[in-house]
Amino acid sequence: MVSREVSTVPALQGVERVVVAALSRLLPTGFRARQRDEWTADLLDLADAPPAARWRYLFAAAWTLPTLRSFARRGAAAGSGGLRDAAVTPAGLRLTAQIVVAAVGVPIFCLAVTGLLNWAGFMGSWPDSLKWPLWFILAVPPLALWGGGAWLVAWLGLLTTIMTSLQRNVPIRQRRIARRAGLATFVALSGTIILQLNNGGGWLDPVIGSLSGTLGTAATTGPLGVATLILGVRSRTLSRRLRIALVVAGLLALTSLVLHHFPVDEVIWQQITL
Numbered sequence: 001m002v003s004r005e006v007s008t009v010p011a012l013q014g015v016e017r018v019v020v021a022a023l024s025r026l027l028p029t030g031f032r033a034r035q036r037d038e039w040t041a042d043l044l045d046l047a048d049a050p051p052a053a054r055w056r057y058l059f060a061a062a063w064t065l066p067t068l069r070s071f072a073r074r075g076a077a078a079g080s081g082g083l084r085d086a087a088v089t090p091a092g093l094r095l096t097a098q099i100v101v102a103a104v105g106v107p108i109f110c111l112a113v114t115g116l117l118n119w120a121g122f123m124g125s126w127p128d129s130l131k132w133p134l135w136f137i138l139a140v141p142p143l144a145l146w147g148g149g150a151w152l153v154a155w156l157g158l159l160t161t162i163m164t165s166l167q168r169n170v171p172i173r174q175r176r177i178a179r180r181a182g183l184a185t186f187v188a189l190s191g192t193i194i195l196q197l198n199n200g201g202g203w204l205d206p207v208i209g210s211l212s213g214t215l216g217t218a219a220t221t222g223p224l225g226v227a228t229l230i231l232g233v234r235s236r237t238l239s240r241r242l243r244i245a246l247v248v249a250g251l252l253a254l255t256s257l258v259l260h261h262f263p264v265d266e267v268i269w270q271q272i273t274l
Helices: 016-025 027-043 051-064 063-082 085-088 092-119 126-145 149-166 173-200 204-212 214-234 240-261 263-273
Strands: none
Touching: 016 027, 016 051, 016 149, 027 051, 027 214, 063 149, 085 126, 085 149, 092 149, 092 240, 126 214, 126 240, 149 173, 149 214, 214 240, 240 263
């Protein structure tokens, strides 16, 4: 199907019409009709103004042409691009911020609830039919953050899959790409971890061990914390509340990395593993 650009604004007459048409032709196809209508409407509003005023307007339109071309191309790329474009659009950036906040915030919240239940003695007194499903829900997110490495990457993949599926402000093509990338990451990493756990000393031990050891944790949790802090401090398109949440999440991620080198790390692991 071939799309046509149809203008709903009355046409100009004379040289001004030719100039507007020429300027419009220099813009990307999907952007021409809208910008041509805008220029035409403005010139019609200036119909009673001196000719010099209308020509000054046309000169200003020509002067801003490079900016308009760049804006139109970015808009087209954001609407039809891939995973990278999904993250740099305002809606995509907001979704990315929400994912990294959840990646840190949910584990901290689950760890606090688990510690509170253990301290109150609830987990030990509950029947196994309730205890183990509850433990699985509350322990897996903290395990991803404190385990780092492959665990954290799999956790990020799972969050990307879930949260992208619930997002409606990102174009559908980009949602599909991000969802598939998140699901593929989660399946690959979680599958590898399960194989390593079942293989016990097999060929996957060195691979997962290096990813989930001290070096792997530093290589994942550290950059996550730093990137989250930078995004919270430097972003100007996100809401103030979300930027504050990013800064707090970044500090918590870096704090969790530091705590690996203190005795409190053993206490945290005891809360997770019961």
